[in-house]
Every structure is written in structure tokens, then in C-alpha cells.
Amino acid sequence: MSLLHAEKLTKTYRSGDIEVAALKGVDFSIEPAAFVAFVGPSGSGKSTLLNLIGCLDHPTSGTLKVLDTDIATLDRRAAAHFRGAHIGFVFQDFNLIPVLTVFENVEYPLRMVQRWPAAKRRDQVLRLLDAVGMADQAHKRPDQISGGQKQRVAVARALVSDPKLVLADEPTANLDSETAHRVLELMKKMRDEFRTTFVFSTHDARIMGEAETIFTLEDGRLLPAAHKEAAHV
């Protein structure tokens, strides 16, 4: 069973009388534990597609199934619940909560979204911080750590609730080459360790180099056969 499956997926935005088609009938499938990058120029529809996969938006037509759930059927609350349970997010700007420590940032999804008991939460957070090499920085605030460290914390936060899928929007855009490489290595290691599917949207050639499957988007359409391994397009 595919983790993600899209058929004739379209998304059209309306601005006054003008309609803009961001996605024009996209079909693809992504298997569990894949390491996938969606690439393409600005305006090609990468972010729109990631928003749809992340249940942050609804398709205009077509079908998108995430973990066998048709995301078009999810209302606002159900979508939030679905994201909390199954999807982790890594953002370009890290988006850590500044008033929380590293530990608390990673703990946040378990505490405020999933409401795990404290002891179980602590074990899980420490496990993830250890996995991303940030256990010794747990007490620090985001403004006291470097960009690379922030992104490692963000990866830990994305993985802490054991999601099946992590979506990363330009996760290396604000990192230097060496740090970006380390973060990508970390993500791959996490994928291997937790069997989590990583889906990126990126311009970054470094990610393209690391991705096992590459989908190229152009003008809202998916270009065929632009991937290293077989993607089901």
C-alpha cells in the first residue's frame, strides 16, 4: 500500500476574477520509508503540493490519499488531528517556539497535541534529542543555539510523535553546506531508524543529490522520469 497516492490532483487559486492553476492534474505514489524530493522552479507548485500532502489545504479536484485517508474529507479540526497523529513538519526557518527550551520544543507535539503522560513524554523526547545529538543542549532556548542545531531540534520535533510522514519545506535553505549535509544525513539516519517517509520541497541541489526519488514539477505539472529510482508516476 502506498503511503501517498495522488490522482489527477489539481489546485486552483482564485484572486478576484483571476484563477491561477497551481497544480494541473498531478499523479504520483510514494511508498513508506521513501526519501523523496519535489523539485522545480519557484511557482511550479511544490509548496502547494506539500501543503496538500500536509493536510493544510484541500485539492480543487482529483484525489490525494495520505495513509489511505482522502484529505478532501477532512475538516479543519480533523485535519489538525490527522497532522498531529501522522505528519511531522520541518520548516525552512526552523520555526521553533522561542519561549520554550530545546527540550520543550521537541516535547510540544506530545504535550499540547497528543497529550502523552509526562514520564512517557520525557523518555521519548530524550530519545529523540539523543538521536539528533542535541541531548546536551536540551535546556537551551532556540536563540542560544546555531542554525544547524535549530534544524536538528526541528527534525526531532517532527519525529517525536512517531509520524509516518515528515514534510520538509526547503529544510536546508538557511544552512551552510556542511550543516545542510549533516542535517540531511541526520534525516536519512532517522528514516532508517524510524522507517519514516521524508518528503522535501526544494531547490537545493544538495537535497536532490541525497534524495532517492525526485519528482520535478513545472508549471503545475509533474515531469516524467526525472527520478533516480522508480517513482510511481
Added chain:
Amino acid sequence: MFDILGIASRNLLRYGRRTLLTLLLIVIGMVAVLLFIGVAGSFKSMMVGQITDSVLGHLQVHRKGYVASIDSLPLNLNMRPNMLAKIESELDSNTAIAAWSPRIKFGGMFSNFAETTSIRINGIDPVREAATVPLLSGRLQEGDKSAVLVERGQIVIPLLLARGMKTQLGDTVVVVATNRDGSVNGKTFVVRGILESISGPGGRDGYIHIDDAREILRMTENQVSEIVVRLKDFSQLERVGGQLKAAVEGLTNKEGKPVLEVHEWTQLSPFANIAKMIDLMTLFIKIVLVSIVLVSVMNVMIMAVYERIREIGTIAAIGTPPSRILALFLAEGLMLGIAGTLAGVVFSLAGIYGINVWQPTFDFGMQKGLVMAPSIAAGDVLTIAGLVIVVAIIASLQPAWKASRMDPITALRHV
């Protein structure tokens, strides 16, 4: 809940200066309101106390129509013995009544044998009067305050009359009055005391013994113009007044209409309007407080939402339910309200305590040097505190709602 409060408190501390300024506004508002309530309440209760405890009593009973024509002190509207018997029985059986005192009021001429002027005479039972209006003897500017106010053959005259007529303690004066039948009678009195007026110029009330009043007016039966009533608990005024009204309504004339009426002090004195004005000003001050809290908390919460749009987008994206985002921002408003309330109450109570230590004085009418002793009821403090907290939550509602309904995609794109 504690998770939400913990994050909310950190977010408030994150913008420490802004939070402090907002708290300061709330505290200033609360201190202003509570001090005003304390001071104005003290002034009001002192003013009411002066009027009720030295002149009016808490309630008065009259013959129907007497109050409407009280300026002419009509003797034909005195209460008759059968009415008095009914009233006395009701007053004596009501356990909420501390004391009552009958008065015979009439207008007369006051002469020191050299000059003559008009005077309004109150014939009183001195023992009952002292129990019913205990501050009356305290208004004696000259004469023994500890002795019975008037014995038979004695008169207490108002200060302005004494000055105008150059009359002193121990002088012999004569009071002349016309009785109900139109015949004139006079009686000599010794000036036993000179009474300070409560309300400034115009005070023309003199006091004589009730038996002397009956003698001057040649009353052949027991009549009185009014009965003044003092309650054990002033706060029961409305309830006891209602009971008395219901009781005296049973006494009717031939047409079946009530012959007696009961008035609360507020219906007999223009000072009641000052008390109402104080209540009205208190209401306005409360409205100002509500506005201050509403505007300041709403402003700070709108700013908090605006500055954290991306953060809201992040927590929404990672699955925080809209209801919890709403709760996060409401909790900030709640904590602002609670912190402001606690600080406001502490500073207000300290202020009230400070005024009580300082003991400033003020004048009311002819009463000089009244000590201001503000106090505030726990109920008032709790009401204001509750009001501030509720308003703080209401002020947070719109920004919190906006945050909870924010589209995560738009929020994440916000720069």
C-alpha cells in the same frame, strides 16, 4: 490546563515591558476604583449617618398628606391616639427596630423680650429621641452634651437663631404658637443648649420637651406629628420599611384609604440625591475601569497575535487543535487580568490602610473636621476583581479567536 497557563505566562514575560505597562494600567484603574469606592463610601456613610442619626432617623411615620405640606407644619394632620396605638404596637413588636421617638412639630414665634422671630419647634421625648437619633446631642455647640437634651421648661435653639437674637445659655425666652383651633398661647423657656445646624444657614429647628409642646398647643389628647424610627441594621431599611408600610396600610379612613404613610429617610432629605450621585459616579468610574482593561488587554493581545502569526502557523501545522490555540491566547488575557487584579487589590488595600493611618479630615455642611475613614467591603473587592478578570478574558476573545481560525498556510508565509 497548567501546560497552557505555563506557555501563556512565558509569552507574557517575553514582551516584559509591554506586559508591565498593561498591568500598570489595570492596577491604576483598579486602585482608582477601589479607593474611590472606599473614600466615597466612607463619605457617603458618614453623610448619611449624620443626617439619619442626628435628624431624620431611618424611617418616619406620618399622617397621610403631612409630608406633602410639611413646610406649613399642619397641626390638623397630626396622628390621632387610635393611629398612635396601632403604630406603637407595630413598632414595639418589630424586632428589627432599635428605637422610635414621637415628635410634635409646630411653627411659632421665638422672643427674647427684645426681638422676635419665627422658629420651628420639635416637641420631643428626650430619652426616646436620644435613642433614636443618638448624634443629636453631639451637635450641641453650647450646653452639656452628656445630660438629657431637654427637661420640661428648657429649650434648645439653633446656633444661627442664638447669634441673630444674641441669646445665650441660661437666658429666658418665650415661645408663642397658635394651636389647631386658632387660639394663641405662649410659654417661657430657659435656653439649655445651642445646637449647631447640620446643613448650614437656614436651620431653624428648636427642641422642647413633648409635654411642653402639648401644653403650648393645648392638646387635650395624645397627638404627634411624626414618629421617627431607628433600625438595628441600616441595611434592612427597605425590608423593614416595607413591613411597616404593609402594617399601617391596614388603618384606613371612612373612604377605605390609608391614613398613615411611611417614608424612608431618602424620601425626606435632598442629601439622598448626593448619595445617589456618589453611586452614579462610582458606576462611571467602574465603566472607565472596564474601558481601560478592555482597551489595554485587547491592544496587547492584538499585538501578541500579530507578532506571532508564524508561530501560530507553526503550532497549527503541527496539529495543535484550534480550541487549544484559542485557549493559549485566552490564558494570556486571563493571566493579565489575574495579575493586574492581585496587584490592584494589594495596592488599593494598602492605600485604604494608609488613609486610615493618615486620618485626613473634611467638612460636611456645618460639621467640621469629620475624619475620613475609608473602608471597602469584601464583596466590592470581589466584584471589581471578578469584573476585571472577566473583561480581560472578553478583551482577549477576539484576538484569540482570530488566532485559532488562522489559516496555517497564510500564517506560515507571514513575514
